[in-house]
Amino acid sequence: MMGRTIFIDPGRCIGCQACVSACRECDSHRGKSMIHLDYPDEGRSVASFPTVCMHCEDPVAPCAEVCPADAILVTADGVVQQADTTRCIGCANCVNACPFGVPKIDLQAKLQMKCNLCYDRTAYGLAPMCATVCPTGALFYGTLEELQAERPGVQVADSFTFGSTTVTTGVAMVVPADKVQWPVPGGLPVVEINGKDVR
Amino acid sequence: MHPYRGRVTEPPKTAEPAPAPGPAQGPAPGTPAAESPPRTPAAVRRRATLAGTAVSVLLILAIVFGSRLLRDFDSALLPYAVATVFLAFGVAYRYTVWISAPGARRLFKQGRRSFFSAANFRKAPTALPKMTATYLGFQKFLGARSHARWAAHQLVFWGCLLAAAITFPLTWGWFTFTSSTGSGPGYEMRIWGFKIIEFDALSVLGWLMFHGLDIAAVLVIAGAAYFLWRRMRDRGAVTGQRFAYDLVPLIALVVVSVTGLLLTFSSIFLHGGGYEFLAILHMVSVVFTLIYIPFGKFFHIVQRPAAVGMQLFKYTSRRKDGEALACRRCHEPIDTAPYVENLRGTMRDLDLGFDEWAEYCPRCKRVLRGNAYLDHVKKGF
Numbered sequence: 001m002m003g004r005t006i007f008i009d010p011g012r013c014i015g016c017q018a019c020v021s022a023c024r025e026c027d028s029h030r031g032k033s034m035i036h037l038d039y040p041d042e043g044r045s046v047a048s049f050p051t052v053c054m055h056c057e058d059p060v061a062p063c064a065e066v067c068p069a070d071a072i073l074v075t076a077d078g079v080v081q082q083a084d085t086t087r088c089i090g091c092a093n094c095v096n097a098c099p100f101g102v103p104k105i106d107l108q109a110k111l112q113m114k115c116n117l118c119y120d121r122t123a124y125g126l127a128p129m130c131a132t133v134c135p136t137g138a139l140f141y142g143t144l145e146e147l148q149a150e151r152p153g154v155q156v157a158d159s160f161t162f163g164s165t166t167v168t169t170g171v172a173m174v175v176p177a178d179k180v181q182w183p184v185p186g187g188l189p190v191v192e193i194n195g196k197d198v199r
Numbered sequence: 200m201h202p203y204r205g206r207v208t209e210p211p212k213t214a215e216p217a218p219a220p221g222p223a224q225g226p227a228p229g230t231p232a233a234e235s236p237p238r239t240p241a242a243v244r245r246r247a248t249l250a251g252t253a254v255s256v257l258l259i260l261a262i263v264f265g266s267r268l269l270r271d272f273d274s275a276l277l278p279y280a281v282a283t284v285f286l287a288f289g290v291a292y293r294y295t296v297w298i299s300a301p302g303a304r305r306l307f308k309q310g311r312r313s314f315f316s317a318a319n320f321r322k323a324p325t326a327l328p329k330m331t332a333t334y335l336g337f338q339k340f341l342g343a344r345s346h347a348r349w350a351a352h353q354l355v356f357w358g359c360l361l362a363a364a365i366t367f368p369l370t371w372g373w374f375t376f377t378s379s380t381g382s383g384p385g386y387e388m389r390i391w392g393f394k395i396i397e398f399d400a401l402s403v404l405g406w407l408m409f410h411g412l413d414i415a416a417v418l419v420i421a422g423a424a425y426f427l428w429r430r431m432r433d434r435g436a437v438t439g440q441r442f443a444y445d446l447v448p449l450i451a452l453v454v455v456s457v458t459g460l461l462l463t464f465s466s467i468f469l470h471g472g473g474y475e476f477l478a479i480l481h482m483v484s485v486v487f488t489l490i491y492i493p494f495g496k497f498f499h500i501v502q503r504p505a506a507v508g509m510q511l512f513k514y515t516s517r518r519k520d521g522e523a524l525a526c527r528r529c530h531e532p533i534d535t536a537p538y539v540e541n542l543r544g545t546m547r548d549l550d551l552g553f554d555e556w557a558e559y560c561p562r563c564k565r566v567l568r569g570n571a572y573l574d575h576v577k578k579g580f
Contacts, residue, residue, distance in 0.1 A: 010572060011580040027434040038562065040569030047580055049569035065549050066542065068302035068509070069502055081439060085344065086499045089506035092534060093302060093542055099553050100568065101561030108343035110334075110506065120438035160568075162553035175576055185575050187567030188556050190528070 001158040002078045002170040006052055006117065006131055006139055007147050009174035013138035015039065015048030019130035026129050027120045028082065034104065034115040035130050050139060052130065053102045053115035054160075055080045055170030062167075063094035063103055063114070071112070078170045079119060083112040099162045099186055117171075144172075159183040243299045251292035258287045266372025267392050279370035282486040289493030290501055297502070301548035305541050310508020319515045326514055330507050351425035355452065358418030365411045376408075413463050416456035423452040448496045451488040458484055513538055526560035528567070533560055 015037060023033040036051040056062060061080045064072035071087035072094065074080050082103075083094070090110030094103045103114040118128035122141075126132075131141035140147055148154055158172040161183045173184055191197065238246075262280060266272040272280075298307045313319055314327065333339045338356070341349040368374045368390070375389045384400040388408070398404045407414075427449050429436050440446070458481035465474045491497060516537035517523070523532035524539045533539060539557055546554035556564060573580060 010569070011577050028438040030435055036562075036565055038565045038569055040566045040573055045573070047569070047573055049565065049572070051565050051568075059549075059551060062546070062549075062551050065551065066302045066545050068300075068306040069505060070297065070300075070303075075439075086496055087502060089503070089509055090340070091306065091506075091509045093306075093545065095561060096533060096539065096542055096557045097546055097551065098561065099556055099564065101564035103561075106343065108340065110340035111344060116439070120434065123439075162556060165552035173572075179576050182576075185568075185571035186553075187564060187569075187571045188553055190559075190567060 001057075001144070001156075001172050002055065004122070004141065004143055005055075006128065006141050006171045007144075007156055007174060008050060008052070008171065009138050009140070010047070010049050011138075011174065012136040013037075013048045013050055014136055015046065016135065018133045018135060019050060019139055022129035022133040023115075026118050028116055028118070029113050032104075032113060034082075034113060036101070050130070051100060051102060052128075052139070052171060053080060053117065054100050054167075055117065056099075056167050057170050058168040059165075063098050066093040066097040068093060075119075079117050079122070080114075080170075081119065082114045082116050085111060088112050099160070099167055099188075153177065155180040157182070157184045160186040162186040162188040238299055243296055246299070247292040247295035250295040251288040254291035255284050255288040258284055262371045265368075265391055269372065271375045271389075271392065272372035273369070276370040276372075278482050278486055279366070279489075280372075282489040283367065283370060286489045286492055289490065290498075293493045293498060294501055301545045303505070305545050305548070306505065306509055306512070309512040309537070309541055310505070313511045313515045314508065316515065319511075323515070327507070327511060330510050330514075334506050334510065335503060347425065348429070351422040351429075354418045354422030355426070356422075358415045358422065358456075359452075362412055362415035362419070365415070410463070412459055416459045419452050419456045420460075423449050423456070427453070444495055447491070451484065451491065454484045455481070455488055512541075524558065526563055527558050528563040529560060531560050531562075533558070 017037060019035050020033045020037055023029075023035040024031055026034070034053075038049045038051065039045075039047065040049050041047055055078055057078060059065065061072060061074050064074055064080060067083070068091060069087045069089050071083040071089075072080060073084060088111050090105060090107060090112065092105050092107075092112075094112055094114075095105050103112050105112050118126075118130075121128060127141035128139075131139040134140075137151075140150075144156065147156070155175055155177045156172040157175045157180060158170075159166050159168045161167075166183050167186070175182075175184060262272070262284075263269060298304055319326070338349065338352060341352050365374075373391055375392075376386050377389070378384075378386050378400075384405070385397065386400050386405065386408075387397045388395050398408060400409065427446075430440060430445060430449065431437070436445075458477060461477050462474065462481060465472055465477055488497075492500070513535055516535040523534055524536040525531065526533055543554040543557050546557065559567070
């Protein structure tokens, strides 16, 4: 986990899309929102689930590892940057390899784009756009100590399982106290789709 | 209405996570081993050194024989020729290292397979020339990013191409311009000693021949100046820009072009005043730029053809298969099946043990993770 990072608490998310709108204002990808807001059980639950880039630390940035053009730079502070416009060939390897489903691609422009933790802001100590506008604190930017000072007893996890692989990330998620010893399940393996066992 | 509503009747269930946290593990047992084992860094360096040396030696031989055993070689241009030999070594070295990485190696092989496939050529003989013209020549994708950037890049691109087409053969002693009457105006141009064209230095053609580099410099200055302005004003471009990576190449292009133009200025308006100093200044800037090519932003010139290989691979595999591989959950198309298989191979090479995840679209990955959180972490959040 990075020092100052985003902490995601889906339990607080009300699905208002303020983060999606604010993300569009980020200077490094003006007009295009990079945050994802999904409704996992739409129609039956109001649960909403925000996803920013998790800035994977171990294995370090699978998106950058699979990139055939060396286009994705991981800066010394652990931030996985969006693709270098000069190098990106628009192959979509990163889009399909990312275990969290984060990068987006513009096929016309042959360019990948993703959340870069609002590098234009965080490099100057400001919070990313999404965390700045989130009305419920579902997206919190700061250190773990700052989060715990504001929300006593809160527990976070920064490792996720995908099958047999555990991915440790720079961005963390809030988890209940009894689940903190677990890596957060990443959704893989999928055992059932539409009521059908797919094991 | 949400495009996926109604398709998924039940939230897909994901497996209960193992309660024991553990460090990142290798690929699951039974995961197919990498088809070609990744090479060690030392082996890659050896191959790269070998490739660099081979290409440099070939270039030296081409210079020696192309200049008719140095008879046509202009010794005043020696530093430029030496710089191109270093450039050849650097480019071949970095190219070898680059295509040895799993992602690039696999895509390179697929691109080459598509390129040399006679069946593909028979089915779509125009595909490759069309893609080369669109991606490499006219760079249509840049237009989709910004029209101004496309226009400026075209100026820099054609300017650099024109300059390279003139100067590289000149410094290698491949081109010669000679006059049988001493000072002209009748000149003949020879390549490798063979006469190609005869022209009058005072004609329009003659003017163009002798001012090709000035024209190239004007094109490059216009394009690079726009990019420099953008790097200072555009807040998107300013975010994360690095001096050595983003600004040095532009400054180098401007310095090379301006000092080149000053040489013409000196000979026309100053009767050669300051020419020797300017010639050295120009030479130093060109040599620096040539040697910088393999290290920084300019390496994209060497990398960009990979876009054509990638596109050709996707195009031909789509033609063969008919339709794209659909997401295993929502059935929206992901990409062609051979492309996804290629990516899964890359992931296995890199010990990313979740390669089967590549058969789910990004949205389904997020939704499935949301469901897992909803089911196993914070029930009914």
